[in-house]
Amino acid sequence: MEKETKLFTVSIYTENNVGLLNRISAIFQRRHINIESINSSVSEIENVSKWTILVVLKEDLMKKIIGQIEKQVEVIKAYYHTEDEIIYQESCIFKMKSDLLFDERQIQNIIKDSNAVIVTVNKKFFVIEKSGRRNEIDLLHRELSLFGIMQFTRSGRIAVSKEEMDISTLLNEFQEH
Amino acid sequence: MKELQTLQKHETQKTLHISGSEAIIRCLLAEGVDILYGYPGGAIMPVYDELYKYQGQIHHVLTRHEQGATHAAQGYARISGKVGVAIATSGPGATNLITGIADAQIDSTPMVCITGQVGSHLLGSDAFQETDIVGISTPVTKWNHQITKASEIPEVFAKAFYIAKSGRPGPVLIDITKDAQFEVFDFKYKKCKGVRSYKPVPKLNFSSIEAAANLINKAKKPLVVWGQGVILGEAEAEFKAVIEKANLPSAWTILGASAIPTSHPLNVGMVGMHGNYAPNFLTNECDVLIAIGMRFDDRVTGDLSRYAKQARVIHFEIDLAEINKNVKADIAVLGNAKKSLKALLPLLNKNSHKDWLQKFKDLYQIEFNKVIQNDVNPTKEGLTMGEVIKEINQQTKGDAAIVSDVGQHQMIACRYAEFNRTKSNITSGGLGTMGFALPAAIGAKMAEPHREVVAIIGDGGYQMTIQELGTIFQQRVSVKIVVLNNKFLGMVRQWQQLFFDKRYASTEMTNPDFVTIAQGYHIEAQKVTKREYLKEAVKQMIDFEGPYFLEVCVEKEDNVFPMIPTGASVSEIRLE
Numbered sequence: 053m054e055k056e057t058k059l060f061t062v063s064i065y066t067e068n069n070v071g072l073l074n075r076i077s078a079i080f081q082r083r084h085i086n087i088e089s090i091n092s093s094v095s096e097i098e099n100v101s102k103w104t105i106l107v108v109l110k111e112d113l114m115k116k117i118i119g120q121i122e123k124q125v126e127v128i129k130a131y132y133h134t135e136d137e138i139i140y141q142e143s144c145i146f147k148m149k150s151d152l153l154f155d156e157r158q159i160q161n162i163i164k165d166s167n168a169v170i171v172t173v174n175k176k177f178f179v180i181e182k183s184g185r186r187n188e189i190d191l192l193h194r195e196l197s198l199f200g201i202m203q204f205t206r207s208g209r210i211a212v213s214k215e216e217m218d219i220s221t222l223l224n225e226f227q228e229h
Numbered sequence: 230m231k232e233l234q235t236l237q238k239h240e241t242q243k244t245l246h247i248s249g250s251e252a253i254i255r256c257l258l259a260e261g262v263d264i265l266y267g268y269p270g271g272a273i274m275p276v277y278d279e280l281y282k283y284q285g286q287i288h289h290v291l292t293r294h295e296q297g298a299t300h301a302a303q304g305y306a307r308i309s310g311k312v313g314v315a316i317a318t319s320g321p322g323a324t325n326l327i328t329g330i331a332d333a334q335i336d337s338t339p340m341v342c343i344t345g346q347v348g349s350h351l352l353g354s355d356a357f358q359e360t361d362i363v364g365i366s367t368p369v370t371k372w373n374h375q376i377t378k379a380s381e382i383p384e385v386f387a388k389a390f391y392i393a394k395s396g397r398p399g400p401v402l403i404d405i406t407k408d409a410q411f412e413v414f415d416f417k418y419k420k421c422k423g424v425r426s427y428k429p430v431p432k433l434n435f436s437s438i439e440a441a442a443n444l445i446n447k448a449k450k451p452l453v454v455w456g457q458g459v460i461l462g463e464a465e466a467e468f469k470a471v472i473e474k475a476n477l478p479s480a481w482t483i484l485g486a487s488a489i490p491t492s493h494p495l496n497v498g499m500v501g502m503h504g505n506y507a508p509n510f511l512t513n514e515c516d517v518l519i520a521i522g523m524r525f526d527d528r529v530t531g532d533l534s535r536y537a538k539q540a541r542v543i544h545f546e547i548d549l550a551e552i553n554k555n556v557k558a559d560i561a562v563l564g565n566a567k568k569s570l571k572a573l574l575p576l577l578n579k580n581s582h583k584d585w586l587q588k589f590k591d592l593y594q595i596e597f598n599k600v601i602q603n604d605v606n607p608t609k610e611g612l613t614m615g616e617v618i619k620e621i622n623q624q625t626k627g628d629a630a631i632v633s634d635v636g637q638h639q640m641i642a643c644r645y646a647e648f649n650r651t652k653s654n655i656t657s658g659g660l661g662t663m664g665f666a667l668p669a670a671i672g673a674k675m676a677e678p679h680r681e682v683v684a685i686i687g688d689g690g691y692q693m694t695i696q697e698l699g700t701i702f703q704q705r706v707s708v709k710i711v712v713l714n715n716k717f718l719g720m721v722r723q724w725q726q727l728f729f730d731k732r733y734a735s736t737e738m739t740n741p742d743f744v745t746i747a748q749g750y751h752i753e754a755q756k757v758t759k760r761e762y763l764k765e766a767v768k769q770m771i772d773f774e775g776p777y778f779l780e781v782c783v784e785k786e787d788n789v790f791p792m793i794p795t796g797a798s799v800s801e802i803r804l805e
Contacts (some may be wrong), residue, residue, distance in 0.1 A: 067426050070375075074367045082368070119550035125372045125392055128426045223425060 057108050058061065059088075060132045061140060061211050062118070064103040065095060065219050067126040076127075079120050085109055089142075091208035097219055100128065106209050129222055133213055140211035143173070143183040146196055147203035150178050157197055166192045177202060236653040244417045249379030250410040253343070254283045256386035257416045258673055262314050262676055263432050264288045264305065266298035266668075271358060273345030275410035277576075281420060290704055292674070293696035295322050297668035299329020300694070303338050304672030308630055308680070310463070312393050313672060316343040322359030324365065330400045331369040335659030336484060341389050341396035342366075349377040349406040362404050369655075371399030381413035383419065391421035396429025397548045397733045398461060411771045431549060431563035440560045441543045442576035443519055445475060450585045452508065452540075453477045454500055454516035457658075458522015458547060459483035462566035465489065467653050468521065471570050475580045478512035478589050480508030484658040487648035491627065497589045501529040502793045503640040506600075506802060507592035509793060512537050513800035521545040521564045525555035526659065535798035545569050584727025599804045605645060608638070611784035612760055614641040614713045620648040620767045621711070622682055627748045629681040630655060630673055634666035634690035637719035642685040663792060664693030668710045671700055681709070682770065687738050695746070701776045702750040709770050710752075710778045712743055715785050723788045747778035754778040 066072055075093070080087055088106040093104035114132050121130040150173060152159055153210075165172065168182035182192055189206060249254070253276055257265065267289060269277045271562075280289045292298040295317040302313030323344040333340045347356040354526075363375045372392045374385050382405070391399040445451055459468045465488050465701055472479045478497045481488065489496055498505030500512065509531075512518065518540040525528070530536040533555060544551075544558035545566055552561045562569050604615030618641060621629065627647040632655040633639040639656055648654060655673055657665040670684035691712050701708060718736040725733050745755035753773055757766045763781065770777045791802045 071363055071373070072369060074364060078368045116550070116554055119552070119554070123548065123550045125424060125427045 055110065057110050059106065059108050059135060060111075060114050061135075061138055061209060062063065062103070062105040062107060062130065062132050063211065063213065063217070064105070064121060064130045065097075065128040065217075066101050066103065067128070068099055068101045069126050071124055072124070075124055076121060079117055083113070083117070085117070089208035091210050093210070095219070098221070099225075100219065101162050103207060104210050129217070129219060131213065133211070135214065138211040140185070140209050141183050142186055142209050144188055144189050144193070144204065144206040144208055146180040146182075146193075146201055147177050148180065148196065148201060150174065150176055150198065152199050153178060154177075159196070159199060162192070162195050163178065166195075168192060187214065244415045246413060247416050248275065248279075248410065249382055249405070249412050249414065250279045250383045252414070252416045252692035253386070253405070253410070254279045254287060255416065256383060256418060257314065258283075258286060259420070260312070260386070260390045262287060262312070262624070264290065264556075265314040265316055266292050266301040266305075266315060266672065267294050267316030268292060268322060270322045270345065271317035272347055272407050273316065273343075273410075275407065276345065278314065289316075290671075290700065292668060293699045294694065294717060296328050296664065297335070297694055297697045297700065299326050299340070299342065300662075300665050300668035301672035301675075301700075302340050302342075303329060303336075303665075304632060304655055305667030306338050306340055307669070307678040308652050308673040309676040310652065311676070312339040312390055312804045314341050314343070316357065319344045319347055319362070320360050322358075323362040324360055326402075327366060327369065327676075328660075330366055330402065330660045332660040333400040334369045334371065334658050334667065336396050336657065337457060338400065340400040341393050342400060342402045344402065345348060345410070346375065346404045346406045348408045348618055352377075352406065352746050353590060354764040362402065366402045368403050369400070370402050370489060373402040373404070375404040375406070376409050377406045379409045379414040382409070382558070383416060384421075387419060389423035390459040392424065392427065413510045425706075430547060430565050433564040433568055435560070435572065437560055437562045438569065438572045439576060441519075441562050442573055444520065444543060444560060446578045446580075450721070451475070451477050451517045451519060451582065452511060452517045453479035453519045453521060454482065454508070454512075454523055455485045455488060455521040456482040456523025458545070458566045459485060459488040460651055462522060462547070462567075464522075464567035464570050467567055467574065469493075471577065472573055474574060476582045476586065477510075477519065478506070478582070478586055479517075482526070482529055482658070483643050483656060483679035484796045485523060486654035487651050490649050497592070498643060500799075501526075502531070503644065503789050503791065505593070505644070506596035506791050506804060507589040507613075509791070509799040509802045510521070510592055511588060513539065513798065515540050515741055516543050518545065519545070520542045520556075520558075521570070522547070524548075524551045526556070530555060531793045531797055531799045531801075535800075549705060574664060581749055596791065596804065604641070606687035608768070609784070610786075612763065613643050613787060614783050616727050617711065617713060617762070617763065617767075617781050617783070618642055618645040618685070620763055624767050624771045625681050625683065629653070629683045630677070631671055632656065632666045632670040632682060632684045634684075635661045635663045636687045636690060637715070637723065637787075637789050638685055638687045638713040640720075644782075663690035666690060667694045667710065667758070668697045668700070669705070670710070671706050671750040674708045675704070678707070683709045683711060685711050685713065687719060688712055688716065688738060688743075689718045690741075691743070698747060698750040698752060702752060705775065707775050710747075710776070711770070712778070712780045713783050714740065714743070715783050715787070716779055717785060719787075720789070722786070726786070726788070727794070743780045744778070752776050752778050754780070756780040757780070757783045
């Protein structure tokens with residue numbers, strides 16, 4: 053059995069129903085697993101939601117949790133992936149004082165070098181948006197924090213797997229069943 | 230003629246313009262519900278009004294507490310295999326259901342709970358008797374749903390019954406706002422045949438059956454441990470055929486009891502903390518462990534790191550999440566036990582396992598001499614729980630359903646009760662809910678009135694749901710209630726004696742006069758304190774037509790053995 057804890061990205065396809073968040077998060081909570089990030093959105097299939105959950109734990113426990121998630125009536129399928137099995141992105145937003153744009157010229161270089169985007173500028177503040185990998189966002193945060201950040205927020209991870217997930221086939225099987 | 234039938238069919242399926250609450254009753258009738266247990270209150274009153282109108286077709290049993298309603302529904306489900314139904318109002322009515330729901334969840338009991346809810350315009354506003362019961366019940370239900378519009382009722386009810394009963398069964402809760410109960414809509418009922426995201430029974434994989442058969446055929450020292458999956462899957466006959474063909478010694482978990490008769494020569498007893506010596510000890514000697522419809526609960530396995538490590542493990546299981554959860558399976562056979570065992574049977578070779586079976590007999594003899602003899606044929610002055618069970622066995626000839634509560638008496642009842650027929654051992658296994666037995670016995674007796682139902686309860690658990698004597702009295706439910714009174718919370722006291730240097734913290738009980746209480750409910754009652762009166766008292770109880778209460782004062786500080794202490798391995802089972 054795997055003894056080391058690892059970062060896993062869990063992808064869950066579910067029916068779009070009220071209350072599922074409770075049901076799924078309770079499975080992690082019962083075993084004291086902290087959810088690093090969670091995202092719920094529509095998926096490639098109409099009326100099917102896709103959840104992306106980031107957790108750190110041992111692989112054998114991960115497998116058991118996947119089983120307990122899939123057991124839920126309204127869950128269609130759950131997967132877990134390691135970092136190299138997926139393409140993933142996170143997104144973040146910084147709100148900063150507008151004066152800095154003129155007083156601290158290197159900020160413009162930081163923005164350019166990090167492939168971040170200035171979303172809006174007004175007299176008081178400007179807003180930077182950056183999408184990318186977690187370490188890129190961490191780096192940008194470190195660099196900008198030297199100048200003082202008014203507000204910062206980061207989204208949960210979203211990810212697609214390199215391998216096919218084939219949910220449509222699964223759904224057809226369910227229907228035949 | 231055919232035209233007439235089509236016409237009738239069409240007639241029953243025609244759309245009715247009715248209220249949500251009447252629709253609820255019609256859903257229940259369509260699902261074959263003839264009895265439900267519950268307690269009225271503000272937010273569920275429209276449904277009760279309809280129950281009043283439909284009382285000729287559906288019987289509502291007023292329990293004395295909502296917890297009693299859930300346990301009664303469980304008792305009903307466990308003895309009949311049908312879905313039990315409980316109903317309550319919002320707020321405290323709903324929260325009082327939770328213990329029974331949790332019990333049904335962990336013991337895989339099919340149950341549908343219906344709760345009233347405040348009007349939808351009040352949801353989330355801390356209205357009078359509002360609780361978020363869907364939120365509260367989420368971790369302990371197989372599925373739950375809140376209805377805020379009458380039009381949702383037929384589909385949600387159909388789905389609820391389907392989910393509760395299919396696959397690995399479990400409890401479902403439906404919460405219905407009061408306005409949805411009043412709302413009038415066009416009702417039409419269609420039974421649920423499937424839910425898109427839910428696959429109740431995994432497809433049988435024939436190669437895993439072959440692999441299992443090969444391993445069993447090669448085994449020199451096979452051991453079967455079966456659980457409730459055999460009963461829930463109605464696989465008793467297939468199971469018996471399998472173990473008989475290959476002469477497989479077979480042990481049961483507490484919820485698996487009664488799937489085959491106690492007297493069956495291949496039945497080697499109960500596994501687990503207070504199970505029998507032979508199957509526990511030999512778990513660590515067998516070469517192939519065949520688990521069927523059981524989930525390797527910690528009370529069964531003891532220390533997992535020293536559980537059957539020498540054995541190859543075959544796990545027959547309907548619930549994928551149970552595979553490798555506690556014990557790693559070398560071969561997992563997913564599916565319903567009935568189908569799997571049926572497919573397995575022709576692949577098995579006949580076998581005798583004579584020497585191996587003899588080992589079970591030898592160890593049984595040791596257990597008999599050291600433990601069983603003293604339990605069931607005691608020579609000391611005080612009465613033992615074991616001799617009471619033995620007396621009940623003799624007088625019911627093993628045909629009774631035994632409903633036990635939780636604690637020492639439960640272990641003794643399960644160890645010594647003799648069962649001739651399946652679905653006869655009704656007890657709270659996974660959750661260990663004190664107070665379960667009295668209301669569960671009500672449900673069991675009402676589901677199968679022709680059967681003898683004997684509740685075996687300790688003096689502690691009895692007082693947790695003692696108010697259900699009122700239900701027994703009002704409904705004239707002919708249950709036989711046996712309270713084994715040792716004036717202690719016996720199991721906790723046993724642990725205090727063994728592991729806490731006899732510091733009996735809050736386990737001694739000053740009890741009321743139980744006979745007087747029963748008589749207050751006009752229930753025939755008797756108390757026995759001496760051995761010479763036991764036989765006659767049990768006879769009077771069994772012969773009596775109607776409910777009967779028998780209190781037996783047993784030795785105060787007897788312990789249940791064998792015992793696998795917490796953290797010990799199954800082979801470290803203690804006989805004293």
